[in-house]
Amino acid sequence: MPRLLLLLVAAAGPLLLGLLALGAPRTADPCTAPLQWEGRWVQYDHSTGRNRRAAVSYDGQNQRIRVLQQHKKHTPCQRFFEYIYLYQSMVMFQIDQKTLECSKVVLTDAWDPFDIPLNSTFEDQYLIGGPGDSVEVQEWSDRKPARKHETWVGVYTLKDCYPVQETYSFNSSLVTSTRFFSLQLGISDPNVFTPPSTCQQALPHLMVQSHC
Secondary structure, three states: OOOOOOOOOOOOOOOOOOEOOOOOOOOOOOOOOEEEEEEEEEEEEEOOEEEEEEEEEEOOOOEEEEEEEEEEOOOOEEEEEEEEEOOOOOEEEEOOOOOOEEEEEEEOOOOOOOOOOOOOOEEEEEEEEEEEEEEEEEEEEOOOOOOOOOOOEEEEEOOOOOEEEEEEEEEEEEEEEEEEEEEEOOOOOHHHHOHHHHHHHEOOOOOEEEOO
């Protein structure tokens, strides 16, 4: 998805405050991430300095994702959308949360699941947090000996392989990161992947974020 048109994913520097390196040996292979979960994420675009918050339903089994943009404060002229990505049909729906106006566009990127590819390079294993209040994670990347820098870095919990953060570097000036939190296994309502009836007369292009 260059992870989803939306977009999104941070520089490979310090992940969070309070990292405590373990120096533990790597496992033989990357862990297997859950196929279905719901939760929230914050996507940070390093070129604009903006955070985008959303509630997310992820269905890796059926290759679909629903993203519901969230906002903490009133922003004049700003529109907030729901996005439904259906990769088996290679289409994406963009729905205005207020008016339900809908756009339908073709997806051009192949399905890219939230997991650790088997050919990934192990980078580190450490604790996020501190004594008595921490989570053990592993960090993986697509770094190869013939390439100086990685273009993807993923941090996943060691116990259950939940995504914690993913970082994508598309070029020297475009870096995005996604932080995941409050994840719950399963999909509570499969209907979130069904576009509303207004999408039967969908626009053939994306709507702009601001209407002023």
